[in-house]
Amino acid sequence: NGFLRPVDAPFSTFSIDVDTASYANVRRMLQAGQLPPANAVRLEELVNAFSYELPQPDGDTPFTVTVDAGTCPWQPEHELVRVAMQAKAIPMEERPPASLVFLIDVSGSMRADNKLPLVQQSLLMLTKEMREDDQVSIVTYSNNANVVLDCANGAEHELIEQSIAQLSASGSTNGEHGLSLAYDVARKHLLKPGSNRVLICTDGDFNVGVSDDQGVFELIEEQRNQGVFLSVLGFGSGNLKDSKLEGLADKGNGQYSYIDGLREARRVLIEEMTGTLYTLAKDVKFQVEFNPNKVSRYRLLGYENRALADQHFSDDRIDAGELGAGHSVTALYEIAPVGAKTPQGTVEPRRYGPMTRVEAAIQQQREEVAAKLPHENEMMLVKVRYKAPDADESTRVEFPYVPGEKAKPSTDLSFAAATVELGLLLRNSAYKGVGNWDQLVSLTQDSIGDDHKGRRTEFLDLVLRARSLNQHRNGNAPQSPTPRLLGSTDARKMAGCDGKYSDLLDKWDAANDQLTYGEFYDLGFRNSPEHGEKQGLPAGYWVYVYPNWYIWGERVID
Known part of the structure; x- marks a missing residue:
């Protein structure tokens, strides 16, 4: 999706999508030592492969909608806005x-x-x-x-x-x-x-x-x-x-x-x-309207296959996605605020003179109308239409978003941004801005948060693998000196990270992983039974000290 201007295209309309296949497919290829083709990388499925801390609904509406924002990591002049839907959780027995x-x-x-x-x-x-x-x-x-x-x-x-x-x-x-x-x-x-x-x-x-x-x-x-x-x-x-x-x-x-x-x-x-067996809402559609007084340009990250015509939002004959119990859906918008610099460059002067009088009059009229819009403090209005599972007519709810003071993005927003940035880099997107592999590694490390299932640490591992594969494909892999080979006592001490971990569960040789992780890397908690050809691995805290992986059972020091 490219950038659009609210004065020309005030609405962004799409069906929800809870598919996650792209993430698992990308993971398979990266773990096999292959960079995925661009068409296998769907941004919305990378984002939605992970769970986020979202409030549960407490009223009649079967879901909540949360909107928050922060600085866009790959384009600091822009804002990254998250629109997240959380369905009511239903116990399996119910x-x-x-x-x-x-x-x-x-x-x-x-x-x-x-x-x-x-x-x-x-x-x-x-x-x-x-x-x-x-x-x-x-x-x-x-x-x-x-x-x-x-x-x-x-x-x-x-x-x-x-x-x-x-x-x-x-x-x-x-x-x-x-x-x-x-x-x-x-x-x-x-x-x-x-x-x-x-x-x-x-x-x-x-x-x-x-x-x-x-x-x-x-x-x-x-x-x-x-x-x-x-x-x-x-x-x-x-x-x-x-x-x-x-x-x-x-x-x-x-x-x-x-x-x-x-x-x-x-x-x-x-x-x-x-969630698969218990549908709470069907034909769920989003329509986001942007305030041209606040937003110069916007683009939806992903959902290309789920785009709807604006008039289809209120047309109950149009099919859309289903929301199951406990499911969540996240969409991210990259927004250029009014007054933000345009990093893509400027348009060259017109050879045959400035815009025609008709074009100038139309643009002036649009700008005058925009300047008189109500709700001037709002950045955008998020509208949702959905049907009850046995209904034919939709219900409409809306959620205006008024941006607050600029603050550090939440851990969840930062991690969602990291999943999208991985997709942009894998696709070598024209919109990747200043995003790069080293910056993505840092962003991911800082946004892992409370990762009790080890899935975000797994994502960090994929980012490290993708960085290494990209470097070797482009012939610019760092020339590392021959790694040090420590004695077993010193290596184990280093792997324990100065007493941070205890209770060694497993250790095995993986000399080639030095190309991805260097001589030493504290990866964190992983709950994965396999790594390369190694199977049956326990969940625990993974530390690489060349040429071995160590898995620890306890974290002693936070």
Whole structure:
């Protein structure tokens, strides 16, 4: 998205998006030592892959909206404004019953360990969470589509697990037939009231059957309107059709997630499953109106695939995203305040004279109207439209934002900014400003905050990897002297960071990591069972002292 002027385009309108697949896909590539292609990096999915401290709703509205701002890290003359929505959290035991159809791609391309075997392990985790009032069916597709399990009681864990475990991969991919059959099964066992959903597990394309995307999309929209939603889990690499899978989920009122390991499977299928199964609001749309007396230019960071025409905000016929229980949605705007310098340069003089009298009159009229606008203290007005899950008419709520005194951005806003800046640098965006890898490392380190799950520290690790890969790709990696090789006692003492950590849980050789972390790096808390080819690692505090990683169980000194 480019910059727009409020006098020309006062509204920014888009559908919410809770997809997070891009982050997991980017993580997979960086951990494999590859820089992701620009089209795999979707800014909004990097931001929304993380949780933030947001207030819970306490009234009839099923969500809260929080707006805050701070200096833009990659363009200090600009402001970065965060618009964050938090849905009401619902305990797992209070969610409605669910009827799930697992639609599993068992074509030959799914043989790899990070495809069908990971699908099976992931669904086995989900199966253990199913209740007696839930229903589970299984449909597979390769050359043909088959019903493997026709509506088991959710508490029949052994039957469901056996049906999943016996699957094997072979043949081509008749995805269209599989999708049609899955919808037939879902309609046959429709729960009312309840959550009815098809969950696709695949590595890529529907390459046999309907020859164009439009036919598949029409099928999904038709079933969505009958109350059967669609979510998509992407697996593996190589054949992954990322944009197509995202489109399927968007049309099906569902979420697209990429599963790169069991940890991500647990997050998506266990920790966030209540939100997937319990929709609090549907067709949720944002429209932000900017005050031209305060804002010279603005741009929305990401959401290119979710943009709506301004008139679609109040049109209840237009489909938009769904908000599940406990889900949050964050959008960031880069704003050039009135009077801010324009770092992109100035427009060259016009060869054939200044603007015409008509152009000048139109611009003067716009500026005069803007100068007389009410609500002069407001920077912007955030409007939201949403429907209750069983409603056809939307409800409108609004949240004016009046900027306060300039203050240091919150830890959450700074971390959200770091996720976006990673995307800008990976895409080599024309809007990256003064952003650079060293500055991003510092920004991330300073905004990790209370990271009890270790996910922000994992992000810092990805930033360090991306910086190293970028340096080596461009041939400007720093020329380091031969690393010092300390004795075991001195190395362990250094790894303990002067008594900061105790209780050594694990230590292993990783000499090549010196290219990313240098001779010494105190990474912080990580809850990741794998690092490179090393598996089964405990959660703990990670410290690198060449040539070894040390994982500590306790932090003694803050």
